[in-house]
Amino acid sequence: MLTRRTMLQAVATGAGAALGLPLTAQRLVASTPENTTPKRIIFFMQNQGFDPATCIPKGIHNSGSLANAELPEPIRPLEAYKDRLHIINGLHGVHTSPSHSAFFGALGGYRGGDGVPPSAATIDYELSKALPQTLLPHLCIGMDSIENMTTKPTLATLSASGAGQPIFMHSNPNHLYQMLYGSIATGDIRLQHEARSNVFNQIEGLAAAKGESLPTVDGQRYQQFVNGFQDINGLRERLDTVSDHLKKFAPEVDERYTNPEFETDWHDVLLDLGISALTSGITNTLTIGSGRGEIFGAWKGLGIEQQGHNLGHMKQPDNPIWIKIRQYNSRMLVKIVESLESVPEGSGTMMDNTLIVYTSNNADSQHTRGDNWPVMLLGNFDGAFKTGCFTQIDGNRPINALYTTLLRAAGVTCDRFNMDGKLAKKFDSGNGPLKELLA
Template sequence: MLNRRQMLQGMAAGAGATLGLSLLPERLLASSVSRGNPKRVIFFMQNQGFDPATCIPEGMKRSGSLAKVKLPEPIRALEPYKERLHIINGLHGLHTSPSHSAFFGALGGYRGGDGVPPSASTIDYELSNVLPQTLLPHLCIGMDSIENMTTKPTLATLSASGAGQPIFMHSNPNHLYQMLYGGISSGDIRRQHEARSNVLNQIEMLAAEKGQGLPPAEQQRYGQYVQGFEEVNGLRDRLDTVADHLRQFAPEVDSRYTRPEFETDWHDVLLDLGISALTSGITNTLTIGSGRGEIFGAWKGLGIEQQGHNLGHMEQPGNPIWIKIRQYNSRMLVRIMETLESVPEGSGTMMDHTLIVYTSNNADRQHTNGANWPVMLLGNFDGAFKTGCFTQLDGKRPINSLYTTLLRAAGQNCDRFNMDEKLAMKFDAGNGPIGELLV
């Protein structure tokens, strides 16, 4: 196997001069001596809730080892990886008002709602800033029905860079492939990439010119619009500087991209693109929204005819439909782990320095008050987290405390995430990270 650090040497050298002092070669490598081994975080958010009975081994009522228990059928694919698994029950999100979905509040730890803009940044974005800087700091992908992914190829409901600053998920794999690998492609993909690049460059210039004539009160808001085009065009230019490196990681484009039989074909290739962005080193933070943080979603490729909101009104434990969906999720998690495990990094593999956070934007179920918010962690984040165990908490600490724990493990000095003292007095019985989760 190729050593990832050796592969990234060429990438950093070629891109450093282009990107300027803000992205020095040692930062691109994300492996400088002062920062230790590179780390990465993956958030996998399933809509419609995550019933604890679908992940907690039968009869397990208190914290303990998973070594001698059998995982429930919905997550049975994770059985060979129990030593890397940590199941957490007893966090809450009462203050997020999840109901149909907490939307941005699921990863932000604040009150969310349908059509409500984010009130602060989300944990995935904050971690992307704390972890070593990369060419694409944060990638979000969203999985839904073919109809929704086609008509709305981008959608923002889960991630945000700040108050009123949503981050869009990519749901059309053809568009995402063009963004990541269009510069190294040929044929129609290359022609579409060049045409799109020319159009976006022109739009950026025109938008910048028009904005100069706006009243001062409007210029700031309009400037955010222009900045969006600058970021897209800048990312494309940065990726072009490392084209030779990217060729080693670009997935093969097949009929699933252009002629998907089911939406799960697009789900699968979107996952491939997300994994390739991680293994190539162009990002270290990936957010996956299955159902895209809303009440929709479809899995006809699994033999499930029911779609959308109706799925949320079904009991999950023992339900063959939800067993299929959760098993599909678990297989996706296994694909991520197996791929990262196959890539050497430092004295181990990429998976040794990775943490996967699996939960729902809906706490435990549809129409929930958020009193219980189950979470699964996979990986130990370079030895920071306990694994191979189940932890039952007392329901008095919010999901914000988990996010505080993640930031602490990433090296950020943080006692509370998106929760002031007044709110904490009502919703958090503790302070700082959750000690039961850390080594």
């Protein structure tokens, strides 16, 4: 019998056997072994730090249930999802030297810094390899002021595929829409998509030819540049093969794209695009950088006139400005949850197989040593994680231990993530995953 699943398999086969993309719950996903689920993960990184007082309910000091607790005002929008929430306090990241930001070190669990290239792959990229493969294994989006998102529509500060291999985040929703949905668009968007595609094809050809004449060492470095255009062009071609499917998930383009009143208009539509990439099955790993991993950021659409570095010098607890920012983040998390809950998957919904990791790229505050790195988990990753609870760590285990735990939950054998024995002897009192988090 011809089903939606077999039809998409035929389309995918035409695009190349390597894709192998059946359709489950009306989405694009890679084939998975029996009795497994197409898991996905989302990282939400807010800059300027995450003060524990803004997420730990008053009166709670020891590990236990959140059932009878009232969430603090900054994360109050998550109250209805408290049973799916796991608040973690007491991890550290002193070895990442976060200060204003740990940059790549926040998701890499290694020393970072402004202008310092990544020394290894970050956890989001490693998970994207472990999870079922998709058309776009890993999507990064970054939110900032209109000026910064316009002048620097792509920026790499948080994610990396390896040493010296940064992954760029997308900050201009018009460009990202063209990349994801240009093949199904009409009018100016379609024309711009085709024009950009032609230019990228020409640049790839010219770059490849130029690289052949370079010395070996320079040629290897230059090949990274060529590979970038090959990736862009390859993704465009793969998305073109499933354009009919994508029409069901593409967000509506409105004035917020072309004529935003505030930067939060772009933040909102970037989130819509990220969610659509998840629900359509284009990707199963999404990284969101609010503030783009740096010391900037603006939220004038929330009535906040202050922006950038000054926000980091403000105390977060009981601060009306940070309450607005954190509640805005929380509403974004709720939107992700509600969107994934609306899509059936297996015997439940997409959210049943998803984990959202919310934290900051510089621990608990802007100027920090990284002694405490609060984290919130939302969802249970197909039953892998405990929910509805608070866990207090003793302060002797690093964020690397959390990342090891995530990899274990994704089926990867890992005892230490990006931390050798010598470094672990100094910064990690344990070994393996955080058993307190696992169900």
